Amino acid sequence: MQDTEKEFKPTSWAIDNKVAIYVATAIICLAGIMTYNGLPKENFPEVVFPQIYVATVYPGAAPTDVENLITKQIEKQVKSIAGVKKISSNSVQDFSNVIIEFETDVEVKEAKREVKEAVDKAKQDLPNDLPDEPQVVDIDISEVPVMNVNLSGDYDLQTLKKYAEQMQDRMESLSELRRVDIVGALDREIQINVDLFKAALAGVSLDDMTNAIAYENRIVSGGQISVDGMKRSLSVNGEYIDADQIGNTIVGSIKGGKIYLKDIAEVVDTHKEQESFARLDGKNVVTLNIIKRGGENLIDASDKINDIVKDFEANILPKGLLVTITADQSDNTRMTLHDLINTIIIGFILVTIILMFFMGATNAIFVGLSVPLSSFIAFLIFPSIGFSLNLMTLFSFLLALGIVVDDAIVVIENTHRVFDNGKVPIRKAAKFAAGEVFMPVLTGTLVVLAPFVPLAFWPGTIGEFMFFLPVTLIIALLASLVVAYIMNPVFAADFMEVHDHDHSRKKVTRGYKITAVIFGATALIFYISGSFGMGNLTLFLFGIYSLHRFVLEQVISNFQTVLWPKVQRAYMRMIAWCLEGYRPAGLMIGVVVLFFFSIVFTAIRK
Numbered sequence: 001m002q003d004t005e006k007e008f009k010p011t012s013w014a015i016d017n018k019v020a021i022y023v024a025t026a027i028i029c030l031a032g033i034m035t036y037n038g039l040p041k042e043n044f045p046e047v048v049f050p051q052i053y054v055a056t057v058y059p060g061a062a063p064t065d066v067e068n069l070i071t072k073q074i075e076k077q078v079k080s081i082a083g084v085k086k087i088s089s090n091s092v093q094d095f096s097n098v099i100i101e102f103e104t105d106v107e108v109k110e111a112k113r114e115v116k117e118a119v120d121k122a123k124q125d126l127p128n129d130l131p132d133e134p135q136v137v138d139i140d141i142s143e144v145p146v147m148n149v150n151l152s153g154d155y156d157l158q159t160l161k162k163y164a165e166q167m168q169d170r171m172e173s174l175s176e177l178r179r180v181d182i183v184g185a186l187d188r189e190i191q192i193n194v195d196l197f198k199a200a201l202a203g204v205s206l207d208d209m210t211n212a213i214a215y216e217n218r219i220v221s222g223g224q225i226s227v228d229g230m231k232r233s234l235s236v237n238g239e240y241i242d243a244d245q246i247g248n249t250i251v252g253s254i255k256g257g258k259i260y261l262k263d264i265a266e267v268v269d270t271h272k273e274q275e276s277f278a279r280l281d282g283k284n285v286v287t288l289n290i291i292k293r294g295g296e297n298l299i300d301a302s303d304k305i306n307d308i309v310k311d312f313e314a315n316i317l318p319k320g321l322l323v324t325i326t327a328d329q330s331d332n333t334r335m336t337l338h339d340l341i342n343t344i345i346i347g348f349i350l351v352t353i354i355l356m357f358f359m360g361a362t363n364a365i366f367v368g369l370s371v372p373l374s375s376f377i378a379f380l381i382f383p384s385i386g387f388s389l390n391l392m393t394l395f396s397f398l399l400a401l402g403i404v405v406d407d408a409i410v411v412i413e414n415t416h417r418v419f420d421n422g423k424v425p426i427r428k429a430a431k432f433a434a435g436e437v438f439m440p441v442l443t444g445t446l447v448v449l450a451p452f453v454p455l456a457f458w459p460g461t462i463g464e465f466m467f468f469l470p471v472t473l474i475i476a477l478l479a480s481l482v483v484a485y486i487m488n489p490v491f492a493a494d495f496m497e498v499h500d501h502d503h504s505r506k507k508v509t510r511g512y513k514i515t516a517v518i519f520g521a522t523a524l525i526f527y528i529s530g531s532f533g534m535g536n537l538t539l540f541l542f543g544i545y546s547l548h549r550f551v552l553e554q555v556i557s558n559f560q561t562v563l564w565p566k567v568q569r570a571y572m573r574m575i576a577w578c579l580e581g582y583r584p585a586g587l588m589i590g591v592v593v594l595f596f597f598s599i600v601f602t603a604i605r606k
Helices: 009-016 018-038 063-078 108-125 157-172 196-202 206-216 243-247 298-315 329-359 361-368 370-385 391-422 426-436 438-452 460-466 468-495 510-528 532-578 583-604
Strands: 051-057 084-092 095-102 135-138 147-152 177-183 188-194 219-227 230-237 250-254 257-260 265-271 286-292 322-326
Touching: 009 018, 009 426, 009 468, 018 370, 018 468, 051 063, 051 108, 063 084, 063 095, 063 108, 095 108, 108 135, 147 157, 147 298, 157 177, 157 286, 157 298, 188 206, 188 243, 206 250, 243 265, 286 298, 298 322, 298 329, 329 361, 329 370, 329 391, 329 532, 361 370, 361 391, 361 468, 361 532, 370 391, 370 468, 391 426, 391 438, 391 468, 426 438, 426 468, 438 468, 460 468, 510 532, 532 583
Parallel strands: none
Antiparallel strands: 051 095, 051 135, 084 095, 147 286, 147 322, 177 286, 188 265, 219 230, 250 257
16 A cells, blocks of 8 residues: 555556557657657857838938938937837938847837837938838848858840849749849940930920820720630730830921831930849859748758759750859758757767666666657757757757756665566556655656756846757756656566576577567668668667677676776765764865855955
8 A cells, every 4th residue: 555655646646557658659750750850950049139110311411400300300209109129220421320239038020010100200300301211120140041052154134134134933833932133234224314405305295205104005905805705904005115115105296297116316226224243163154042931941942043053054054054052051050950960869879878877777677768758859849939049059058968867766776676577467567666756756857957946037138049958958857857757667567677686698589680680671671762871870889788798798897897896885985984083074164165165256356
């Protein structure tokens, strides 16, 4: 009855319904892997900086006039908006700009709306001869291009632009991209250079020419016509095709004669003055600036863009037209993510190997499984809270490696103690052990979580950036608590065995050969499918398994039976010595003196 009272009911239910737990574990693993593959992958988390930019153009005004007539009037209205952190402005010749920075908890859309309302209030105090109204723009750091696709070759800019526009249409169909901007291309422009003397002699004004061109260059609806019982729409397309048609436009008449636009003006098919330039290796190019949509997978976007480029190079672009990709942020992101993931995997393996020396291989694997299982549970939660895989979240997993195993270590070790090498039935031992240490483990986990909770409320821009670290840690640690009390006891109840330190048996057995074939076939499948990382990991795990079977098994046995007992006896003698006579009081006084000394030393040190 006493054992039953100490049972933790969820753990007991899990052990009694182990099939459901195994199925749930398999589902969590598969769903976690799928979610991991689908999570957005970025170098750094996307942090929104709530800044609004107000730009006003006032031609002909000196900087002092711009400041007094425009900048100060706008500042007077926007400074009363709630949540404003800082206002900075700049007044130069013909131009005023005001930047309003809000607190990080303010929504950008709401901030922009309030700034627009404040600018509308300021309009009555602004000069009446402004050519355009003040422009209110939100500053979005996600507008920075993540990649540049450069088209170059022995072709004119107009030809390069034609192929760039085709590539732009294909790329903008990708859901991962916000837009694709073309830089360095020429924009077509039709110039009408009027000879004012000829126009005056012909009696044609500029308005006459403007109206004539506007009336001719349009599509006119012709109504509908019934054809075979169906009504079809008719229209007359009068839009100009080339400069010659514009030159043949009738703009007036004199003494019964028609006056054409080409008689009084020169119509030139040319290009606008170039405002954007692109260079690559000192040559003119047309560049596509790729701008990713917020929250989308940068690596997937990069892969799809590279596929489009390869398709254009193979099927559409002429020979000699080169496509070069520069400033690809996905390369750095891919390398950072791979390095962090490799570090996490290596850390997990090292943690498991260290645990083998103290708990045995089987128990160490139970404990080590809490790392990937906790990670998979965290991955399943990420989409619902809008998290991506980035430097901060992966660093959090790396930081949590040695922490998430704590709960499992206590539960498994206590199960092994109660099991007492088979003296207590394993199912009963697992239930009793989990219930016995539930409160200490829960308390320990909450104590570890406590320092990270305030970090989640860190204010300011740095707080927005660091927010991902404590939240990821909290999710991983809570997931480890679930794994330690729901899944690990089930594994222990089925696989925990009596310790056997006799290692004189044959090493290369039929079971070892079957295991080698399974690992080899799995690695081969990964290599054929192109997943070289998983293939390498599979072979590495088999190497660890073989190392344990042939070498570590005996080393671990000697450590547990010879070296570790000596360490325990030495520790016991040291504790016994400290507890004799007045030594406990001396130790307490020494600790207090050391505490105050550390405070004083910290205060006076350089």
